[in-house]
Amino acid sequence: MAHTIKLSDRVAAVKPSLTLGIAAKAKAMRAQGLDVISLSAGEPDFDTPQFIKDSAILALQNGATKYTPETGTPEIKQAVIRKFKRDQGLTFEPEQVVVGCGAKHVIFNVFYAMLNPGDEVIIPSPFWLSYPEMAILCGAKSVLVETTETTGFKLTPSMLEKVITPQSKLLILNSPSNPTGAVYSENELRALIPVLKKNPHVQILSDEIYEKLVFGGIKAVSIASLDSEIAARTIVVNGHSKAYAMTGWRLGYAGIPDKPLAKAVASFQSHSTSNPNSFAQAGGITALDLGDEEAKKMCAVYEKRRDLFIHLLKAIPSLKPFRPEGAFYLFINIAETGMTGLQLADLLLEKAHLAVVPGEPFGSSKHIRVSYATSEKDIEEAVRRMTQWIKQPAARA
Numbered sequence: 001m002a003h004t005i006k007l008s009d010r011v012a013a014v015k016p017s018l019t020l021g022i023a024a025k026a027k028a029m030r031a032q033g034l035d036v037i038s039l040s041a042g043e044p045d046f047d048t049p050q051f052i053k054d055s056a057i058l059a060l061q062n063g064a065t066k067y068t069p070e071t072g073t074p075e076i077k078q079a080v081i082r083k084f085k086r087d088q089g090l091t092f093e094p095e096q097v098v099v100g101c102g103a104k105h106v107i108f109n110v111f112y113a114m115l116n117p118g119d120e121v122i123i124p125s126p127f128w129l130s131y132p133e134m135a136i137l138c139g140a141k142s143v144l145v146e147t148t149e150t151t152g153f154k155l156t157p158s159m160l161e162k163v164i165t166p167q168s169k170l171l172i173l174n175s176p177s178n179p180t181g182a183v184y185s186e187n188e189l190r191a192l193i194p195v196l197k198k199n200p201h202v203q204i205l206s207d208e209i210y211e212k213l214v215f216g217g218i219k220a221v222s223i224a225s226l227d228s229e230i231a232a233r234t235i236v237v238n239g240h241s242k243a244y245a246m247t248g249w250r251l252g253y254a255g256i257p258d259k260p261l262a263k264a265v266a267s268f269q270s271h272s273t274s275n276p277n278s279f280a281q282a283g284g285i286t287a288l289d290l291g292d293e294e295a296k297k298m299c300a301v302y303e304k305r306r307d308l309f310i311h312l313l314k315a316i317p318s319l320k321p322f323r324p325e326g327a328f329y330l331f332i333n334i335a336e337t338g339m340t341g342l343q344l345a346d347l348l349l350e351k352a353h354l355a356v357v358p359g360e361p362f363g364s365s366k367h368i369r370v371s372y373a374t375s376e377k378d379i380e381e382a383v384r385r386m387t388q389w390i391k392q393p394a395a396r397a
């Protein structure tokens with residue numbers, strides 16, 4: 001009889017990613033020949049712009065096939081430094097920059113380098129599903145702060161003040177947000193600063209991965225750009241995946257003002273994954289220096305799709321989408337359907353062959369998340385199928 005391996009307590013406590021689970025089920029249904037539309041993707045449907053690919057191909061041909069320094073080549077660090085200066089007005093030195101295999105990797109490494117059992121990580125909810133799991137992996141405790149449509153899914157100063165304890169170590173800010181698409185205005189961020197200043201033991205991790213995907217001419221603001229004391233306590237995380245349609249390249253980076261922390265992250269990375277892919281880094285430099293025009297074009301397409309999706313959903317009054325100002329998700333309140341997110345997601349997949357993500361893994365059973373990083377044709381067909389299964393409860397039997 002095979003011997004059962006006892007898993008590590010750390011990993012046994014972690015939930016498998018439900019979003020990946022739905023995508024796998026949808027894929028299996030497709031493999032059976034079913035016409036499944038998936039609105040579950042967390043990645044752009046665009047291909048990486050050709051000139052970015054070309055610079056990686058050139059680097060590969062020119063021998064960029066070796067290890068690089070663990071936290072990125074000097075050249076990509078300079079490109080990251082230029083980017084932070086240009087877009088956020090932030091100044092970093094190379095030893096304060098860590099480039100890793102995606103923002104997810106970088107966030108995990110920062111958590112691992114700074115969190116101890118008993119430390120609390122304040123996570124506004126709904127949240128990107130990996131933050132609490134990463135905190136668990138580090139033995140830390142996530143403190144979820146529920147936000148709703150009433151505050152535009154944003155944390156207010158009083159909500160923040162209420163949850164800070166002596167154990168609070170890190171506050172996560174994610175603007176634009178996955179899953180809600182909420183974008184904090186400069187004033188909303190400024191309002192949090194006095195509370196943070198009163199609590200200097202709290203560091204901030206600002207996950208700005210959707211920074212380039214904002215609508216209506218607004219700009220995504222980094223809290224680090226608003227105040228020098230706060231900047232010194234803010235780890236600014238960003239990455240190539242969403243802005244430049246480079247999810248498969250696995251490139252992300254952070255500016256870490258605290259040099260001992262940056263050194264600890266680098267040391268952890270050096271003993272775990274080492275450097276991000278050498279030729280991906282070469283393409284990543286081109287993206288950071290020259291990719292913004294392409295990012296803008298993709299963003300305009302997402303904005304058009306957002307408007308179309310919200311417009312079409314008016315036909316299903318029990319679905320109340322939150323109007324996002326960024327990213328490429330609609331977070332839809334489904335409370336009036338009488339179902340939970342999981343129930344509705346199941347129904348839509350089984351009956352309508354439509355893959356959506358239940359709100360539960362993001363911290364809400366009253367919502368589903370749909371991605372509009374997909375064609376207008378699919379959005380139209382998806383709403384048609386939703387109309388069939390949600391608007392007419394009798395048809396559900």
Ligand SMILES: Cc1ncc(COP(=O)(O)O)c(C=O)c1O
Nearest residue numbers: 042102103104128178239241252
């Ligand atoms: C809020 C947020 N942060 C970080 C990431 C990680 O992105 P990557 O590891 O591809 O850079 C994602 C990806 O879905 C995300 O939605």
